[in-house]
Amino acid sequence: MSLRIGIIGCGAIGQDHARRLHFKLSGASVVALNDINLEATQAFSLASGINAKVYANYEDLIQAPDVDALLVASWGDAHEEQVLACINAGKPVFCEKPLATSAAGGLRIVEAEVKHGKNLVQVGFMRRYDAGYRALKKTIDAGAIGDVLMAHCAHRNPSVPENYVGDMGITDTHVHELDVLRWLLNDDYVTAQVVQGRKSRNSNGNLHDPMMVLLETTQGIRIDTEIFVTCRFGYDIQCHVVGETGVASLPEPASVALRSGGRQSTEILMDWKQRFIDSYDVELQEWLEDIKVGLVNGPTAWDGYFASATAEACVEARHSKQIVPIRIANRPAFYDRG
Ligand SMILES: NC(=O)c1ccc[n+]([C@@H]2O[C@H](COP(=O)([O-])OP(=O)(O)OC[C@H]3O[C@@H](n4cnc5c(N)ncnc54)[C@H](O)[C@@H]3O)[C@@H](O)[C@H]2O)c1
Numbered sequence: 001m002s003l004r005i006g007i008i009g010c011g012a013i014g015q016d017h018a019r020r021l022h023f024k025l026s027g028a029s030v031v032a033l034n035d036i037n038l039e040a041t042q043a044f045s046l047a048s049g050i051n052a053k054v055y056a057n058y059e060d061l062i063q064a065p066d067v068d069a070l071l072v073a074s075w076g077d078a079h080e081e082q083v084l085a086c087i088n089a090g091k092p093v094f095c096e097k098p099l100a101t102s103a104a105g106g107l108r109i110v111e112a113e114v115k116h117g118k119n120l121v122q123v124g125f126m127r128r129y130d131a132g133y134r135a136l137k138k139t140i141d142a143g144a145i146g147d148v149l150m151a152h153c154a155h156r157n158p159s160v161p162e163n164y165v166g167d168m169g170i171t172d173t174h175v176h177e178l179d180v181l182r183w184l185l186n187d188d189y190v191t192a193q194v195v196q197g198r199k200s201r202n203s204n205g206n207l208h209d210p211m212m213v214l215l216e217t218t219q220g221i222r223i224d225t226e227i228f229v230t231c232r233f234g235y236d237i238q239c240h241v242v243g244e245t246g247v248a249s250l251p252e253p254a255s256v257a258l259r260s261g262g263r264q265s266t267e268i269l270m271d272w273k274q275r276f277i278d279s280y281d282v283e284l285q286e287w288l289e290d291i292k293v294g295l296v297n298g299p300t301a302w303d304g305y306f307a308s309a310t311a312e313a314c315v316e317a318r319h320s321k322q323i324v325p326i327r328i329a330n331r332p333a334f335y336d337r338g
Pocket residue numbers: 008009010011012013014034035036037058073074075076078096097098124125126
């Protein structure tokens with residue numbers, strides 16, 4: 001059975017996902033597209049060879065009887081209303097991060113899904129599908145380092161565009177660590193603190209780069225993450241988990257070890273897309289298999305809400321320079337994994 005997919009938001013990642021679903025993965029075809037930029041979307045539909053019907057209105061696309069499932073890749077502030085419309089229509093929806101731009105918005109989605117009574121929402125936190133993170137989780141879950149005590153992480157980008165400002169280091173960048181570390185450590189966060197020291201001269205405008213986010217979990221695990229988005233030297237994701245009897249580290253991406261000219265070197269990637277390209281394929285292929293049998297096994301609406309609520313606390317911590325408690329609603333039993 002081939003699932004007929006409708007995509008809302010056909011910019012950079014929406015187009016990537018459209019091509020991936022239509023041409024690369026098995027069991028799906030993209031039949032409908034929507035974007036506020038209608039002309040560009042019509043051009044994309046033809047030029048890509050997908051030739052899907054282009055809708056001027058996302059609600060009509062969601063309601064279309066020949067659309068089985070939705071993928072939302074519009075700007076973050078549109079996600080909440082579009083995901084709620086998918087839930088109201090009773091159709092599975094894959095929503096790119098963030099699920100919502102506020103904790104309250106994420107919770108409204110959680111409440112709507114619980115009221116609907118069936119899991120429909122998956123959030124695009126693709127790191128859970130990265131082979132390196134999966135291997136690291138397997139190692140930790142097998143008890144190879146004993147109980148986890150601490151984690152040291154880094155999220156480094158060579159540069160960011162001029163419109164990357166203010167709190168985006170948390171809401172756009174750190175949000176990936178916020179999700180993957182909860183999953184990796186099987187734990188939830190209770191407090192957040194943000195420390196900003198010397199500002200790099202490569203920070204643009206009102207961006208203060210780098211910063212350090214400190215999280216504490218319910219079990220007392222301490223996590224520090226360096227967010228450094230103008231580091232110039234590469235796209236570099238680090239995660240070192242310290243346990244009672246050892247340290248487990250995220251594998252580096254495969255790269256040739258070169259001995260030449262009196263030097264020993266390995267390449268560092270420059271582009272986040274190269275780093276996680278395979279995980280997008282795995283993420284969407286597993287999503288297709290799951291929704292065919294009525295399941296959501298990936299990051300749920302609850303995970304999306306949790307990430308938004310934690311990001312909100314981190315933003316507050318950045319501005320107040322205080323340790324901020326992370327207040328989370330009671331988790332509905334609906335989200336218990338069988
Ligand atoms: N998981 C990841 O690694 C990852 C990577 C990139 C982007 N994203 C997320 O995906 C989303 C899109 O990012 P992007 O880089 O493709 O941005 P983009 O600006 O390239 O594309 C967004 C598209 O959405 C359209 N759009 C905006 N509001 C809309 C609305 N209300 N209805 C319909 N279309 C609308 C815009 O016209 C644009 O074409 C963002 O939420 C971003 O955070 C996730």
